[in-house]
Amino acid sequence: MAAYIIDMCGRLADAAGRELRLELAAEPVSIAVLRDAARAVAPGQGVNWARVRGCINEEIVADDVCAFAHQRIALLPPVSGG
Numbered sequence: 001m002a003a004y005i006i007d008m009c010g011r012l013a014d015a016a017g018r019e020l021r022l023e024l025a026a027e028p029v030s031i032a033v034l035r036d037a038a039r040a041v042a043p044g045q046g047v048n049w050a051r052v053r054g055c056i057n058e059e060i061v062a063d064d065v066c067a068f069a070h071q072r073i074a075l076l077p078p079v080s081g082g
Contacts, residue, residue: 002027004067006038007074012052016042028066031056031073035063038075051078 004022008015022037031054039049053060055074056067067073 001025002069004034004069004073006034007072008038009074010077010079011047012038012042012044012075012077015044015047028068030064030066031061032063034067034073035075048078052076
């Protein structure tokens with residue numbers, strides 16, 4: 001088992017708290033897998049999970065990029081602004 005600590009940003013933190021701990025059987029896992037696991041634990045009202053982006057070590061990455069448990073991982077909700 002690998003323990004992933006995910007920084008939940010913006011509206012995601014409202015549902016899950018600032019940090020979410022996920023215990024997953026595999027390592028590494030893709031951002032898409034981490035996002036789906038986070039959604040299952042803390043679904044968040046009104047969050048468009050398909051648009052949630054992942055970061056590894058403070059860099060936004062594609063959904064198919066894999067992360068190891070020791071890396072700094074964050075999930076960012078979609079935002080709008082002008």
